[in-house]
Amino acid sequence: MKWTLRTWEEQLVAGLDRLLGFPRERKRFYKAHGYPLNLKEPTSFNEKICWKKIYDRDPLVPVIADKYRVRDYVREVLGEAEANSILIPLLAVADKPEDLDISVLPDQFVVKSNHGSGNNLLVFDKSKFDFQAFIKEANTWLKAPYGIRNHEWAYSHIDRKIMVEQLLLEQSGSIPSDYKFCMIHGECAFIKVDKSRFNNFTSTLYDSSWNKLKVDWRRPQDDYSPAPQQLEKMLEIARALSKKLDFIRVDYYVLGDHFYLGELTNYPVRGRGKFNPTEFDFEMGRRWVLPGANGGE
Template identity: 35%
Template sequence: MTIIKSAELATNDTAVTQDNMAALRSGDIASAAPGERPGLHGGAHSLHRQSPSTVRKLKEAAKTLLPDALFLSLLHHKCIGRYPNLIRPVTFNEKILQRNLHPDPRYIDLTDKLLVREYVARKIGDKHLIPLIAAPDAFTPDVFDALPDAFVMKANHGSSYVELVRNKSETSFEKLKKLADQWLRAEFYYVGRERHYRQIKARVFFEQLLLDQRGQIPADFKLHCFGGRPGRPIIYILVISDRFGNATHGDVYDIDWNHLDIAIGDYKRSAAPAPRPRHLQAVLDVAARLCEDFDYVRVDLYAPDDRVYFGELTFTPGAGVLPFTPDSVDYQWGKLLA
């Protein structure tokens, strides 16, 4: 088990115990859908007689016994196909894994989707913030009754905690409260052991529903910004279209809107590039301002019509287990990240 040795050398986490090894033998670490904890697949024969919910709970409990570095090494192998070098990281994903384990203290407030609004307002002005409807201490019937007919419910402490409501009459307080409580109970840290998430106090909040002139949800611009050098940052733009529909695509462009032959994660490329946004330069300028204090950050923006709105800052995208096609991009981007 050379990977265990390398994981122990790369971190001060607790040593692998017999309980850890038992958890490993019970199944493999596997990737999970966004917002879910990665699961242990397979199981000891003695577990097969248990109910599925009991088996799942036992596997989840077993995973929490694994030291962070070991967990991430196994997850990286599962998702990327090789064990990471945590001592001398080379690839983009390996360097992101190091951020998971040793996050900059600034990541805590800037990853919090509510607290980051103050930073964004100082850097680029509050005109780029999606209007905040409510950020209550508790989600109550009175809060629900005061919401407009259309809104977005989010949680501040993780990824993919998003519920779009186009018509409040088609949902209910009880339905949204159940979902909000589910989010608030989730410890997002366990998804990818991104340690800065442990320090975020979970809250639910409500924003205005952004729509373009056609009444459609705008595309999600995820700008991978590599700074830490004189002049403009190096930026690659991942555009997620129809994110909440049935024809979701993810396309990567350079700053000149060349459609690159790159796929990130599970997103499929479109057959043809989207039209170049008329205000692409405004999008790039906003991203450049928001990334200037960091050697790397992913800046998420929305660009409906001629406007630019802030989404979030992400310092550990994919938790360091983000597949690239071709795989060489992992090494190329690794050279850009100090």
């Protein structure tokens, strides 16, 4: 890849932070949670997320972080037919945005990079889509060394691409709710339901039996919502996809009686997602046994 000034700056900041014992990471963690980050003997859920992104070198982790290659992993685990029933239809993929043929795409779609978070664009009307402006933005995505500053190792081992997927919309035309299954050692520890992400964003936590938890995670809670019709099937698939991993978050979109796999997430909120009460952070941490020895301090 071509090394830009920003790339070198990112590498330098991350390298210095590592060399000095992660003072930058520790500062951000303390600001988020109000207690110090312990990488040598992590005990809370968020400490273990930080340990995982800094020290875990499981070769499966970058595969799962890659929004393109993870599709093959899902097919390998679930089988072709079941995987295809829940994977969001892939409309196009290219190494460069210039190589996309917009003329063959439907009127609505999603474009994203495969190697990071937040690098996406929802297109509701192709006739108003500025392709040249998109090319410039997408090339910025591809040049960005996502994850370096925050020590998210997995992202640096992904061959960067631009993907186009079908845009999922409810009958009202709104974006569907996001159901995030946090899996620890192959079992569901809790489920976070994100609603109205672009207007009055709420996050509500449930256990695997769909009991609402009195726990806030970064955003206000919504009122109680009924369990999705396919909850047991969603749990079954999440268990299968997380079987080889100590932790993973399995994200779904639900549309009526059907659900789609959004992505698999290794490092939720980079380990800075504050729980209230804080005890829930440590309760979830006690359920998670990290691979190998304790941290690398």
